[in-house]
Amino acid sequence: MTGRDLFVISTGNLLRMKLRTFLTTSGVLIAIAAFVAMLSFAAGNQKYVEEEYLRFGLFTTIQVSPRGGSEGADSSRGPRLDRAALDRLAAIPGVNLVYPYEAFTVRVKLGDTVLASKAQALPATALRTRFFATLTSGRPFGSDSSRQILVSDELMKKAGRPDSVLGLRAVVSVRVSTPDSGLAHVLMNRGESIIDRLRRIRTDSLGNRGYRSRTIRSEIHAAMQRFMEGFLQAQETLTDTLTVCGVYHVNRSGRLRTEEMVIPLVTAARFNNAGMSGSPSEMMASLSSGSPFGESRDASGKTFSLVTISFDPGVLSTTIRDSVEALGFRAFSFAAQFEQIQRFFLAFDMAIGVIGLIALVTASLGIVNTMVMSITERRKEIGVLRALGANDLDIRALFIVESGAIGLLGTSLGIFCGWALTRIVSMVARGYMKGQGLPEIELFALPVWLILIALGIGIGVSVLAGIYPAGRAARVDPVEALRNE
Amino acid sequence: MTPACYLQTTDLCRHYERGHRVVKALDNVTISIARGEFVGIVGSSGSGKTTLLNLLAGLDTPTSGVVDLDGVPLSSMSRRQLAAYRAAKVGMVFQSFNLIAHYTALQNVETAFYFTGTQPVERRRLAAEMLERLGLADRATHRPSDLSGGEQQRVAVARAIVKKPELLFADEPTGNLDLENAGQIASLLTMLHGEGLTIIMVTHNLELAGQRTQRIIRMQYGRLDRGDHSDARADARPDAREGAIP
Ligand SMILES: Nc1ncnc2c1ncn2[C@@H]1O[C@H](COP(=O)(O)OP(=O)(O)O)[C@@H](O)[C@H]1O
Ligand SMILES: [Mg+2]
Numbered sequence: 001m002t003g004r005d006l007f008v009i010s011t012g013n014l015l016r017m018k019l020r021t022f023l024t025t026s027g028v029l030i031a032i033a034a035f036v037a038m039l040s041f042a043a044g045n046q047k048y049v050e051e052e053y054l055r056f057g058l059f060t061t062i063q064v065s066p067r068g069g070s071e072g073a074d075s076s077r078g079p080r081l082d083r084a085a086l087d088r089l090a091a092i093p094g095v096n097l098v099y100p101y102e103a104f105t106v107r108v109k110l111g112d113t114v115l116a117s118k119a120q121a122l123p124a125t126a127l128r129t130r131f132f133a134t135l136t137s138g139r140p141f142g143s144d145s146s147r148q149i150l151v152s153d154e155l156m157k158k159a160g161r162p163d164s165v166l167g168l169r170a171v172v173s174v175r176v177s178t179p180d181s182g183l184a185h186v187l188m189n190r191g192e193s194i195i196d197r198l199r200r201i202r203t204d205s206l207g208n209r210g211y212r213s214r215t216i217r218s219e220i221h222a223a224m225q226r227f228m229e230g231f232l233q234a235q236e237t238l239t240d241t242l243t244v245c246g247v248y249h250v251n252r253s254g255r256l257r258t259e260e261m262v263i264p265l266v267t268a269a270r271f272n273n274a275g276m277s278g279s280p281s282e283m284m285a286s287l288s289s290g291s292p293f294g295e296s297r298d299a300s301g302k303t304f305s306l307v308t309i310s311f312d313p314g315v316l317s318t319t320i321r322d323s324v325e326a327l328g329f330r331a332f333s334f335a336a337q338f339e340q341i342q343r344f345f346l347a348f349d350m351a352i353g354v355i356g357l358i359a360l361v362t363a364s365l366g367i368v369n370t371m372v373m374s375i376t377e378r379r380k381e382i383g384v385l386r387a388l389g390a391n392d393l394d395i396r397a398l399f400i401v402e403s404g405a406i407g408l409l410g411t412s413l414g415i416f417c418g419w420a421l422t423r424i425v426s427m428v429a430r431g432y433m434k435g436q437g438l439p440e441i442e443l444f445a446l447p448v449w450l451i452l453i454a455l456g457i458g459i460g461v462s463v464l465a466g467i468y469p470a471g472r473a474a475r476v477d478p479v480e481a482l483r484n485e
Numbered sequence: 486m487t488p489a490c491y492l493q494t495t496d497l498c499r500h501y502e503r504g505h506r507v508v509k510a511l512d513n514v515t516i517s518i519a520r521g522e523f524v525g526i527v528g529s530s531g532s533g534k535t536t537l538l539n540l541l542a543g544l545d546t547p548t549s550g551v552v553d554l555d556g557v558p559l560s561s562m563s564r565r566q567l568a569a570y571r572a573a574k575v576g577m578v579f580q581s582f583n584l585i586a587h588y589t590a591l592q593n594v595e596t597a598f599y600f601t602g603t604q605p606v607e608r609r610r611l612a613a614e615m616l617e618r619l620g621l622a623d624r625a626t627h628r629p630s631d632l633s634g635g636e637q638q639r640v641a642v643a644r645a646i647v648k649k650p651e652l653l654f655a656d657e658p659t660g661n662l663d664l665e666n667a668g669q670i671a672s673l674l675t676m677l678h679g680e681g682l683t684i685i686m687v688t689h690n691l692e693l694a695g696q697r698t699q700r701i702i703r704m705q706y707g708r709l710d711r712g713d714h715s716d717a718r719a720d721a722r723p724d725a726r727e728g729a730i731p
Contacts, residue, residue, distance in 0.1 A: 001600060387571060394568075
């Protein structure tokens with residue numbers, strides 16, 4: 001019996017028993033469709049993550065932060081992450097680029113709209129890394145001291161100018177408080193000079209110990225209060241007019257966070273180093289770090305909470321990470337994170353695989369039942385084939401090919417239906433994302449390996465389901481089967 | 486064992502145990518059939534004729550005794566070898582036709598080639614030719630349920646002989662047919678015998694057996710009925726073969 005004969009016979013049987021074939025196939029179809037749809041979801045997300053990592057060049061990116069810093073459970077405080085540390089990081093073999101994360105609150109006037117926003121300072125070289133190289137329009141600024149600015153698509157939307165922003169003027173202003181403005185308030189407050197205040201003190205009573213200490217305490221208290229008031233209110237405003245040279249897509253996810261504006265490093269230094277920012281939260285942060293003024297004024301003494309390293313693709317991320325850690329810093333490797341994500345997806349895939357397999361085993365019981373019933377009906381046929389010279393293997397093959405054909409049919413249709421299902425869900429999800437103003441993400445992927453695994457498992461389980469009926473068919477006694485009733 | 490002896494049984498027994506009773510479907514049957522012989526087996530219903538044919542075809546296994554094919558005991562063959570023996574050498578016609586209901590006449594005849602390694606195109610050609618030879622050319626695409634009893638039996642005969650076997654086991658091939666159809670089948674068998682086919686035909690029809698066969702084996706209660714003179718009768722009719730060709 002040739003493979004072709006087996007195929008013709010079994011498809012003939014399946015076509016003849018349409019309802020039964022439909023019901024048996026449906027079981028396999030549903031199991032495979034669910035299996036494919038679920039794994040397609042996992043694969044889609046996996047693909048999305050991998051593409052994002054590739055898009056941002058994260059496999060060659062490491063983020064450095066000081067040890068014992070804000071997130072530090074480490075008791076030991078590591079070295080300062082300052083300019084000198086940046087040079088040491090840049091000297092690690094394989095490192096292409098080192099740049100700190102520096103953000104500050106600004107007011108920006110775009111066209112006629114004034115917005116409060118946050119800006120980030122970056123060297124021009126950082127824009128050449130893939131991390132920032134995804135401009136939706138325009139081009140990166142030419143140098144660190146260009147009088148240009150990159151803005152996010154979101155900011156443009158807020159400004160009511162979703163398009164045609166290139167070449168637009170952006171008036172950026174930063175309000176900074178300096179110790180000078182504070183001191184000025186100590187000397188002069190609400191039209192009252194410190195001389196007037198001092199005049200009110202009764203000098204003759206200063207001999208009284210109680211009065212003396214009360215007066216000193218209240219005056220010091222008042223001076224402090226006036227200093228803080230001045231510091232908070234009498235801020236200087238630094239203004240700069242820059243030209244929008246490009247638009248990028250803002251990223252808000254965790255460590256990849258980018259702000260709404262990117263200003264060239266040297267151009268931004270003016271705002272950045274002028275003094276403490278006017279934002280209370282930033283102020284509190286720099287106060288708690290113990291260096292409210294001195295360090296931020298002096299460029300060389302400034303410290304950073306986060307520094308990004310971009311390195312040669314030929315160098316292992318673990319090598320770079322080890323070097324960074326050897327310098328006493330905390331290193332976060334995206335490559336290592338990706339490995340963890342991969343491991344998670346593997347576990348997820350396997351869990352779904354097990355569920356799919358259980359569904360498929362249930363469906364395969366349907367196949368076993370169908371095939372066993374088919375033996376009873378086809379006893380005479382088996383007997384005839386025996387008389388014509390069929391051996392055990394021929395009879396077995398007949399039933400295994402038939403259950404395999406059910407499997408092939410069910411699996412193929414199942415893959416198609418699973419795919420169709422993901423298309424529908426994807427369309428609905430995209431519609432929802434669009435409605436919510438979210439970026440449209442493709443949630444599903446149907447890679448070749450998934451199709452092959454589905455086919456392998458679907459047909460494999462069906463063939464296994466055919467083994468028992470095939471064995472029974474081979475044991476049918478031809479003499480009994482051919483006896484005339 | 487003479488060289489002419491093709492198929493031989495020695496003390497062949499086939500017993501069925503039914504509870505504490507033993508049904509002796511076949512009991513100590515010793516026969517020998519020469520190559521090219523046309524042998525008739527007669528006997529009342531239940532006398533073991535079908536059982537004997539099944540044992541000769543290797544479809545059934547004897548309780549004791551031996552079936553030799555060209556000097557080789559069938560019991561020495563594996564199941565696979567027995568299947569190959571049937572595929573290559575044996576054609577079988579059953580009393581109840583045993584056609585596959587959902588196949589057309591042509592497909593039914595073609596099934597004979599499933600296990601002979603014949604090319605599909607060749608199969609189809611040979612099957613169609615055989616149907617034509619049996620006058621069923623216009624019935625090729627009909628299913629068994631659309632054929633008369635005589636036509637069905639002719640399809641069954643076509644299936645048995647299309648692969649040109651050496652041996653034909655025909656179990657009451659005319660049992661369910663009217664006189665005219667029975668005569669047609671009998672003529673067909675006689676013609677095939679003329680072409681060199683060894684035929685063992687079970688029949689109720691003594692007249693048919695007497696006219697067409699060279700030798701008659703009588704059976705009763707699973708044993709050979711020795712009270713006859715079949716060998717002598719076969720000798721007395723040396724012209725049986727020639728005379729039978731239509
Ligand atoms: N499987 C079986 N179990 C019990 N008895 C059987 C079985 N098969 C056949 N027999 C008996 O064996 C005897 C011979 O049967 P069979 O060869 O079919 O007779 P025939 O073909 O001559 O009519 C009968 O009595 C029948 O009842
Ligand atoms: Mg019988």
